[in-house]
Amino acid sequence: xxxxxxxxxxxxxxxxxxxxxxxxxxxxxxxxxxxxxxxxxxxxxxxxxxxxxxxxxxxxxxxxxxxxxxxxxxxxxxxxxxxxxxxxxxxxxxxxxxxxxxxxxxxxxxxxxxxxxxxxxxxxxxxxxxxxxxxxxxxxxxxxxxxxxxx
Amino acid sequence: xxxxxxxxxxxxxxxxxxxxxxxxxxxxxxxxxxxxxxxxxxxxxxxxxxxxxxxxxxxxxxxxxxxxxxxxxxxxxxxxxxxxxxxxxxxxxxxxxxxxxxxxxxxxxxxxxxxxxxxxxxxxxxxxxxxxxxxxxxxxxxxxxxxxxxxxxxxxxxxxxxxxxxxx
Numbered sequence: 001x002x003x004x005x006x007x008x009x010x011x012x013x014x015x016x017x018x019x020x021x022x023x024x025x026x027x028x029x030x031x032x033x034x035x036x037x038x039x040x041x042x043x044x045x046x047x048x049x050x051x052x053x054x055x056x057x058x059x060x061x062x063x064x065x066x067x068x069x070x071x072x073x074x075x076x077x078x079x080x081x082x083x084x085x086x087x088x089x090x091x092x093x094x095x096x097x098x099x100x101x102x103x104x105x106x107x108x109x110x111x112x113x114x115x116x117x118x119x120x121x122x123x124x125x126x127x128x129x130x131x132x133x134x135x136x137x138x139x140x141x142x143x144x145x146x147x148x149x150x151x
Numbered sequence: 152x153x154x155x156x157x158x159x160x161x162x163x164x165x166x167x168x169x170x171x172x173x174x175x176x177x178x179x180x181x182x183x184x185x186x187x188x189x190x191x192x193x194x195x196x197x198x199x200x201x202x203x204x205x206x207x208x209x210x211x212x213x214x215x216x217x218x219x220x221x222x223x224x225x226x227x228x229x230x231x232x233x234x235x236x237x238x239x240x241x242x243x244x245x246x247x248x249x250x251x252x253x254x255x256x257x258x259x260x261x262x263x264x265x266x267x268x269x270x271x272x273x274x275x276x277x278x279x280x281x282x283x284x285x286x287x288x289x290x291x292x293x294x295x296x297x298x299x300x301x302x303x304x305x306x307x308x309x310x311x312x313x314x315x316x317x318x319x
Binding site for chain 1: 219223224253254256261263265271277281284295
């Protein structure tokens, strides 16, 4: 019993330290910042599916933007996405969607706060490329995922 | 008298490297004719779908020459994938509208045919000639799969593109 208490104490201490209780809710608004004109269609301002495909680490970088003002959202894009780009490319726009859209597709969304408190990654992508593409199409088709141009 | 000169893609070097060894009027006339055909050939090539696709491919590649090209830790475009894309362009059927071309975060090259959000077809070409695809042909119709690019574009892919554009 004493051992069990100690074990649980260590476990809760670890979880508290790593803030793993910070679970992203289905109702949260998520945003993907766009820096390349090749990732959206100029004709109708829709985001192309390739904008959501994961990088070589199997992650799609996004930000949690619920309850933030527009100015604050664009500020994150400028300070933490644009400035991290090797050429410091300006933010062209962003695609917003609900976290529930991501979860419904069987993907996961985990906080990753190294860069910023509200940074997260879409993970658990399938290993097959065609399946990834299929899911990326669904993300891009999300009705709210119309590109919001930055001025 | 009307003269016709037919030059196919494989024999175009013959046209470009043609040099007359004759000095007579007829030889000069042939050389002049060949020169004018060269000009026509260039006009034809620059207007062709193949040329336009190569221009789109070059633009896409130029954006992704280095790792982390998009600031999201993406891989640079794969050289062998470029070769596969060039081969695909060489085999591209004239009857099908031109796609958009871009580079994906894993360094593969993507061709996208887009009508609207429920009618689109996306093809990803990797360094091994694997063609991964995903598409939508109207509400409720979704497909994805893989083919391999050998000496011709797989019928499966052509069929899906025809299906996409037949719906319009």
